[in-house]
Amino acid sequence: MDPDSATAVRVAAAEQEALISGSEAVAVATRLADVDVLTAYPIRPYDTLMQYVAKQIANGEQDAEYIVAESEHSQFEIAKHAEAVGARAMCGSSGVGWCYAFEAIAVTPALRLPLVAMVGNRALDDPGAFGTEHNDALAARDLGWMHVWVDTAQEALDTTLMAYRVAEDRRVFLPCAISTDGAFLTHSQTLVKIPPQTWVDEFLPPYNRGDLRLHPDNPITIAPQVNEDWLMEIRRQTDEAMRNARGVIEEAYRDFRRIFGRGEGNPFFEEYRTEDAEVVLVGMGTLSMPVKVVIRKLREQGEKVGFVRVRWFRPFDHERLGALLSRFRAIGVIDRDFSMGSPFNSGVLANEIRATLYAQDRRPPVVSFIAGLGGREVTIPAVKEMIEQTRRAAAAGKAPADTQWIGVRA
Amino acid sequence: MDAKLQVPTLDSPLPVLEPIKGVKKAPLEEYFTSGHRTCQGCESALVMKLMVKAAGPRTVVLGSTGCMYVANTTYYSTSWVVPWMHTQLGSSGSAAVGTAAGYRALMRKGKIKREPINVISFCGDGGGADMGLSAISGALQHMDYNHLILLYDNESYANTDIQASGSTPYGANTTFSPHGKAKRILHKRWKKNMAAMLAAGHPECRYVGTVCASYAVDFMNRIRKALSIGGPTFIHSLDPCPKGWDYDPMLSHELGELAVLAGIWPLFEVEQHQLRLYGKTRAIVEGRQKRLPVRDYLMKQGRFAHFTNDDIDYFQAKIDEMWTRWLIPGVLPFSTDVLNERPPA
Numbered sequence: 001m002d003p004d005s006a007t008a009v010r011v012a013a014a015e016q017e018a019l020i021s022g023s024e025a026v027a028v029a030t031r032l033a034d035v036d037v038l039t040a041y042p043i044r045p046y047d048t049l050m051q052y053v054a055k056q057i058a059n060g061e062q063d064a065e066y067i068v069a070e071s072e073h074s075q076f077e078i079a080k081h082a083e084a085v086g087a088r089a090m091c092g093s094s095g096v097g098w099c100y101a102f103e104a105i106a107v108t109p110a111l112r113l114p115l116v117a118m119v120g121n122r123a124l125d126d127p128g129a130f131g132t133e134h135n136d137a138l139a140a141r142d143l144g145w146m147h148v149w150v151d152t153a154q155e156a157l158d159t160t161l162m163a164y165r166v167a168e169d170r171r172v173f174l175p176c177a178i179s180t181d182g183a184f185l186t187h188s189q190t191l192v193k194i195p196p197q198t199w200v201d202e203f204l205p206p207y208n209r210g211d212l213r214l215h216p217d218n219p220i221t222i223a224p225q226v227n228e229d230w231l232m233e234i235r236r237q238t239d240e241a242m243r244n245a246r247g248v249i250e251e252a253y254r255d256f257r258r259i260f261g262r263g264e265g266n267p268f269f270e271e272y273r274t275e276d277a278e279v280v281l282v283g284m285g286t287l288s289m290p291v292k293v294v295i296r297k298l299r300e301q302g303e304k305v306g307f308v309r310v311r312w313f314r315p316f317d318h319e320r321l322g323a324l325l326s327r328f329r330a331i332g333v334i335d336r337d338f339s340m341g342s343p344f345n346s347g348v349l350a351n352e353i354r355a356t357l358y359a360q361d362r363r364p365p366v367v368s369f370i371a372g373l374g375g376r377e378v379t380i381p382a383v384k385e386m387i388e389q390t391r392r393a394a395a396a397g398k399a400p401a402d403t404q405w406i407g408v409r410a
Numbered sequence: 411m412d413a414k415l416q417v418p419t420l421d422s423p424l425p426v427l428e429p430i431k432g433v434k435k436a437p438l439e440e441y442f443t444s445g446h447r448t449c450q451g452c453e454s455a456l457v458m459k460l461m462v463k464a465a466g467p468r469t470v471v472l473g474s475t476g477c478m479y480v481a482n483t484t485y486y487s488t489s490w491v492v493p494w495m496h497t498q499l500g501s502s503g504s505a506a507v508g509t510a511a512g513y514r515a516l517m518r519k520g521k522i523k524r525e526p527i528n529v530i531s532f533c534g535d536g537g538g539a540d541m542g543l544s545a546i547s548g549a550l551q552h553m554d555y556n557h558l559i560l561l562y563d564n565e566s567y568a569n570t571d572i573q574a575s576g577s578t579p580y581g582a583n584t585t586f587s588p589h590g591k592a593k594r595i596l597h598k599r600w601k602k603n604m605a606a607m608l609a610a611g612h613p614e615c616r617y618v619g620t621v622c623a624s625y626a627v628d629f630m631n632r633i634r635k636a637l638s639i640g641g642p643t644f645i646h647s648l649d650p651c652p653k654g655w656d657y658d659p660m661l662s663h664e665l666g667e668l669a670v671l672a673g674i675w676p677l678f679e680v681e682q683h684q685l686r687l688y689g690k691t692r693a694i695v696e697g698r699q700k701r702l703p704v705r706d707y708l709m710k711q712g713r714f715a716h717f718t719n720d721d722i723d724y725f726q727a728k729i730d731e732m733w734t735r736w737l738i739p740g741v742l743p744f745s746t747d748v749l750n751e752r753p754p755a
């Protein structure tokens with residue numbers, strides 16, 4: 001038995017299981033992480049996180065400043081300033097609420113504040129829609145936030161702990177957004193292993209802001225007026241931090257595996273039945289469920305299909321992802337988002353994958369799909385259709401030039 | 411009304427800040443010093459200096475975007491001796507809450523030393539009375555956090571080139587409300603009654619006051635009171651701005667005095683629900699000081715140079731109304747019998 005699996009046995013013995021939703025899993029993680037300041041503002045589905053936090057506070061299970069703000073903008077600003085004095089903070093939002101906070105979201109990375117936020121992914125309504133769509137979180141993709149998409153409640157809990165560990169690493173000091181698909185994950189209950197406090201404490205050191213802490217004992221001036229004299233150097237430093245995050249994420253997952261005994265494989269993306277696959281689908285979040293179901297079925301019939309679920313979208317693991325994807329004969333990318341007027345009228349992920357593949361010697365055709373917008377279910381027939389189209393591209397050695405909208409009325 | 415109303419939780423340690431008894435007793439130490447690039451005669455720079463002088467070294471200052479950010483914190487030449495952090499234009503309220511909440515949690519959990527730390531968050535009139543009003547209102551409801559929000563009111567969005575705000579006086583010439591050939595007056599809004607609005611609207615808040623740095627000792631003592639009383643507090647300062655108001659920079663101090671003496675800027679405080687007029691405002695109300703005509707104040711400033719006699723009369727009538735018709739003169743404008751004044755065409 002190797003040391004890793006020995007730990008796993010210890011873990012399985014000591015963890016408790018609970019039937020909880022994705023939002024509740026994040027709430028439990030904030031308690032385990034001893035978060036100091038949490039801010040709330042209602043919008044579905046994000047509000048479920050803070051409803052659970054509120055219960056934990058009311059029942060004396062969690063010791064934190066829990067602040068109901070008067071807007072998302074204030075939610076993020078309060079959390080941002082709490083982070084500046086060395087307090088660990090958590091907030092988040094969904095859809096237009098995330099947009100309402102955008103100013104605060106935009107400035108947090110350059111301040112090098114390791115705020116962790118949950119995005120309960122939701123359509124940007126108007127027109128009114130509660131369902132999941134990734135454009136809210138993706139709107140902030142270029143700003144210096146780390147972005148991770150999770151798939152299950154267990155992953156939501158584990159990733160929240162991981163997010164603090166990575167964000168608060170002095171080599172990184174960047175905020176991190178955890179995307180959870182509205183309803184499919186935020187509201188769906190599954191059995192989740194809740195680790196004991198001792199393991200969390202071993203994994204997650206206290207937040208130490210060091211000489212960047214705002215306190216009378218450390219009289220610094222934060223965010224002065226730099227203009228063209230210095231801004232470019234500061235942007236470059238933030239970029240450096242994001243580059244560092246790749247290695248720090250690897251370290252964190254390795255350590256997580258050692259202590260918790262789970263979290264196998266590459267932290268950046270999950271591979272499902274890719275070993276000998278000829279075509280694969282690529283996507284993020286909970287659409288993995290119907291995709292995996294179809295792939296399992298097709299595999300039973302001897303078809304060589306697989307799935308790659310992108311977990312960390314920022315930083316993006318272009319090297320390993322590019323190397324992996326170049327092996328296949330064709331790739332179908334499913335975007336639960338849109339980027340109107342973009343190259344090939346694709347969603348965001350498809351063009352990231354195209355850019356990633358460009359550096360490879362072998363560049364298989366990429367079919368881009370848009371599906372599941374506004375929380376529309378990505379059905380089994382829809383997945384089959386996408387695999388079929390991807391297979392046709394493999395046979396032709398060429399993908400259709402334009403993006404395919406799946407499951408949409410004509 | 412009982413002056414000692416109970417506040418639910420005031421468990422963060424509070425500083426002891428004795429009143430300063432006369433200008434010669436003011437601390438000599440400066441915590442806002444050289445390195446700033448404000449205009450000559452900028453009253454707001456003086457406000458910053460007096461504010462931290464009164465608060466002392468165990469203070470953290472948050473500043474929202476505006477002249478007092480842009481002109482005071484050039485990279486490598488900050489004028490702040492105490493720790494300082496920028497906050498977004500509409501975020502002075504949230505910055506105060508986040509900072510105070512962070513310290514409170516860390517002290518309660520024993521992660522940092524338990525001690526009083528003054529948290530002051532300042533904003534301009536654009537940042538505070540317009541964009542950040544909602545966040546300030548939210549901040550004044552969270553009684554767990556000790557902090558002071560100071561609004562320095564230069565009566566325009568000054569840093570972006572003097573644009574009209576909700577705090578710009580009626581009729582003033584700004585780059586968004588120029589005096590033109592067809593329209594003598596573009597800015598027709600009456601200045602927001604910010605301090606009284608916040609005092610009336612936040613019944614738990616223990617201190618709201620107005621100040622004018624022309625009366626420096628009074629000013630510093632109000633800062634001290636606000637910082638040591640507990641919970642969230644708010645102070646509104648009227649700051650003459652030579653660039654925006656268009657006058658000789660040597661007159662800043664006099665213009666502040668004139669605003670008070672003409673009854674345009676009432677000095678008052680609401681301390682644990684007790685309203686008190688103070689300084690020259692009180693002298694006017696008690697008949698010890700004559701209220702001066704608004705003309706004496708308006709005509710010293712280029713921003714009102716286009717005013718006709720009718721405009722001045724209208725302005726005067728509105729100010730007279732404050733003192734003769736308002737339910738609480740100079741503070742609260744409710745009245746069962748309001749003058750139906752209309753601005754001159």
Ligand SMILES: Cc1ncc(C[n+]2csc(CCOP(=O)(O)OP(=O)(O)O)c2C)c(N)n1
Nearest residue numbers: 475476477499534535536537566567568569
């Ligand atoms: C969200 C946002 N909108 C607009 C601006 C542009 N801006 C920078 S300073 C400023 C003026 C703020 O006016 P005020 O709060 O009165 O402060 P002052 O400049 O007068 O000192 C504005 C509008 C900004 N920084 N942020």
Ligand code: SF4
Nearest residue numbers: 448449452477651653
């Ligand atoms: S424009 Fe007014 S407030 Fe701004 S620095 Fe100049 S005098 Fe001060």
Ligand SMILES: [Mg+2]
Nearest residue numbers: 534535566568
């Ligand atoms: Mg202003």
